[in-house]
Amino acid sequence: MLCLQWSAHAQTVLNVTTYGAVGDGVTDDYPAFVAALDAVAQLSPAQVILQIPDGSYRLALSQSADSSAGHLKISGISNLTVEASNQATLICGSPYHHGIYINASGNITVRNLAVDYDPLPHTQGTVVATTPASRYVDITIDPGFPLPTEDHIDGYGGAHTATNVGYLYDPTTGRKLNQYMDQYLREQVVDLGGGVYRYHTSNTVLDDFVGLKFVVVGRRKADAVKCNSSGDVLLENVTVYSAPATAFNIQSCDLVTVDQCTIEQLPNSTRLFSTNADGVHSKWCTVGPVVSNCYFTGMGDDSVNIGGSFVPVIKVEDAYTIVVESHGSLFNFADDFIYMDKTTHGLISLGPIVSIKTTTISEYSKGCMRIVFENPVPTFVTWLTTQDVRSCSQILNLNACGRGAVVTDNHFYNHRARGVLMRAPDSLIQGNHFHTIAGPAIVISNDSSFLSEGPSGSGAQVLDNTFTNVERSNIWIQSSGDGSSTTATKGVLDVVIDNNTFNDYGGLNAYGRGAVAYVFYIRNASDFQISNNTIGEPAFMQYPVSVFDENFDSYADTAALQNVWINAVPSSPNNASLTLTDTFTATPSGYSTTLNSQTAKANNGVNYRDMGITVTEDFTLTFKMLQSNFSRYNM
Known part of the structure; x- marks a missing residue:
């Protein structure tokens, strides 16, 4: 009996060096890793440990490989542990493919590995000139970074299209400067010669950019670690230095735990940036992931985003039957369908289903699914009526949204955008430190009108967290849609915010969600407990933002002064136009005037100051317009 028990639990230990891996950071070890994983597959579902000795392993996967490939791909395997003693770094050679790819597998542990990309999926340099009127930003590239014209960076000039975005950083502190708009680069970069490259941005450009660091991402659909359609996965002490998209992408899985993991810039490098997108991005999971004891910094997007997807209702065929856009979350999991009531924003169950089948609608270009319910369906607004997938009614499967997610004891520091976006219900967010981010630090909401993420985050417990230097609303809770609606009171329910x-x-x-200087921003919500929280001191504004800097020199009359003032800044950021009122008195020795700057959007919390000026000599007046209270819509 003892022999049988030992046999049932025996583990086979393999080592990648047996298959030719060297780990010197130079040799192409990709064929050796493929051979080792082929050997593992032959043994599955037996317990196997695949050892990777400490070192650096260059995995030169072809950039033209099939999209289903990965640098270290675990597919259709059960009961596998892949581990190093301390740290083995995988240097991934294709910015178009996942680093570690776990697909259709179960009981998988990955431990003590690191992932980096070469070529790097972003570039970095210094702003050397700007042309604000034309929205040009000219940069030089730091040593060791890819050129903006390289195919994997340039989103417009090569065979692979991508999204290019530029971010501004303080060259001394390495902090992202959120007082400046992110720069969306909608045109191909221009090589001006002499090592200078010009970007044309869609956003406001200021002379103040000169001398700042500028990071440009070439965002792709490739993650450092991708878990797909797998269960019982443990990612332990995995470090990510760069990624074309997210660090950890968890999709259509059962239980995935991300524990003691790190996202950071490569040590002993000049990098200001880590991953191009989120830290953890989890979608369509039967249960939420566990993210614990981690340190994330330098990312190009949120720390953690967990939820499911709303799917548009295309057509109502009869009292029990609807046609929706096809989506894997509807038929790959047990059904528990809900819809959002557009009046109350409440989430209402549609009850049991009779059948669900694929179908097509001649008027709709994408695949569809026909769902028959046991109970009559409510009055839906369909795509056939609106011709807009965001305006029509939408449904979501609660069994594919990551409910019960756990985010505990993490440190999220100095990265773009938000901390935790919790769309999934019944989550626990506890003991985390949100530090030096734009914010909001925690978002509890759906996003059915923009990204179609949901359902809403109801039932969340936000406990014992610390928030330090979060610029926008620290906790933002609001159902999407019309936030000012007096009837939309059930968008988010039953949230506890305690001892933070x-x-x-x-x-x-x-810019961003919520507002600056408000700790809590809550709308469309009911049944909250907010207790035992400690709200300390607000941030000290150490320096103003210069919206413009213009000289005014002895103008002859009011019209001349008005012309210079108004034309100095035709529009402030986000198209909040400037207006001027003044009084004018002409004398031989000068004049007096009152200048008033005010944005057209009067209800966005804008502060302005009347400047009364009396002059008795010829003069040159130099000043800056200062804005001390930023809001979502304007500087």
């Missing part, structure tokens, strides 16, 4: 500490809140920030 907030300090140094409300720094410089140009």
Whole structure:
């Protein structure tokens, strides 16, 4: 009996060096890794440990490989542990493919590995000139970074299209400067010669950019670690230095745990940036992931995003039958369908289904599914009526949204955008430190009108967290849609916010959810408990933002002064136009005038100051327009 028990639990130990891996950071070890994983597949589902000795392993996967490939791909395998003793770094050679790819597998542990990409999926340099009127930003590239014209960076000039975005950083502190708009680069970069490259941006450009660091991402659909259609996965002490998209992408899985993992810039390098997108991005999971004891910094998007997807209703065929856009979350999991009531924003069950089948609708270009319910369906607004997938009614499967997610004891520091976006219900967000981010630090909401993420985050417990230097609303809770609606009171329900500490809140920030200097921003919500929280001191504004800097020199009359003032800044950021009122008195020795700057959007919390000026000599007046209270819509 003892022999049988030992046999049932025996583990086979393999080592990648047996298959030719060297780990010197130079040799192409990709064929050796493929051979080792082929050997593992032959043994599955037996327990196997695949050892990777500490070192650096260059995995030169072809950039033209099939999209289903991965640098280290675990597919259709059960009961496998892949581990190094301390740290083995995988240097991934294709910015178009996942680093570690776990697909259709179960009981998988990955431990003590690191992932980096070469070529790097972003570039970095210094702003050397700007042309604000034309929205040009000219940069030089730092040594060791890819050129902006390389195919995997340039989203417009090569065979692979991508999204290019530029971010501004302080060259001394390495902090992302959120008082400036992110720069969306909608045109191909221009090589001006002499090592200078010009970007044309869609956003406001200021002379103040000169001398700042500029990071440009070439965002692709490739993640450092991708878990797809797998269960019982443990990612332990995995470090990510760069990624074309997210660090950890968890999709259509059962239980995935991300524990003691790190996202950071490569040590002993000049990098300001880590991954091009989120830290953890989890979608369509039967249960939420566990993200615990991690340190994330430098990412190009949120720390953690967990939820499912709303799917548009295309057609109502009869009292029990609807046709929706096809989506894997509807038929790959047990059904528990809900819809969002557009009046209350409440989530209402549609009850049991009779059948679900694929179908097509001649008027709709994408695949569809026909769902028959046991109970009559409500009055839906369909795509056939609106011709807009965001305006029509939408449904979601609660069994594919990551409910019960756990985010505990993590440190999220100095990265773009938000901390935790919790769309999934019944989550626990506890013991985390949100530090030096734009914010909001925690978002509890759906996003059915923009990204179609949901359902709403109801039932969340936000406990014992620390918030330091979060610029926008530290906690933002609002159902999407019309936030001012007096009837939409059930968008988010039953949330507990207890024993959290907030300090140094409300720094410089140009745009985003919520508002600067507000710890809580809550709308469309009911049944909340907010208790035992400590709200400390707000951030100290150490320097103003210069919206423009213009000289005014002895103008002859009011019209001349008005012309210079108004034309100095034709529009402030986000198209909030400037207006001028003044009084004028002409004398031989000068004049007096009152200048008033005010944005056209009067209800967005804008502060302005009347400047009364009396002059008795010839003069040159130099000043800057200062904005001390940033809001979502304007500087």
